[in-house]
Amino acid sequence: xSDEITVHPVAWPPVPIKTERLVLRQSEARDRAALIxxxxxxEVGTYVGGSRPRDELERALPALPGxxxxxxxFFVVELNGTTIGMI
Numbered sequence: 883x884s885d886e887i888t889v890h891p892v893a894w895p896p897v898p899i900k901t902e903r904l905v906l907r908q909s910e911a912r913d914r915a916a917l918i919x920x921x922x923x924x925e926v927g928t929y930v931g932g933s934r935p936r937d938e939l940e941r942a943l944p945a946l947p948g949x950x951x952x953x954x955x956f957f958v959v960e961l962n963g964t965t966i967g968m969i
Contacts (some may be wrong), residue, residue: 894954906957906969913958914943916965 895908909917918939920926927933959967 892954899957903961905960906956907960909958909968915966917958917968918943920967 890940898907900906918936919938921934922936924933957969958965959969
């Protein structure tokens with residue numbers, strides 16, 4: 883038995899993953915406002931360690947095309963064309 887680990891390259895960003903209700907996809911510039919709203923929300927903050935001040939988020943999340951979140955494993959969750967979250 884070998885102790886070697888086989889690594890299989892994964893194309894990134896992946897094509898969107900679609901279910902009956904949701905789409906998981908790479909983030910785009912158009913998601914910035916929705917993600918700021920989520921991180922600033924006291925209700926959402928209850929489940930993620932607290933909300934953050936909107937002005938801090940405005941500075942922290944770049945406004946460049948394709949940003950925020952173009953990183954391996956980060957998906958935007960979309961319902962009926964509206965960004966509703968991220969994983």
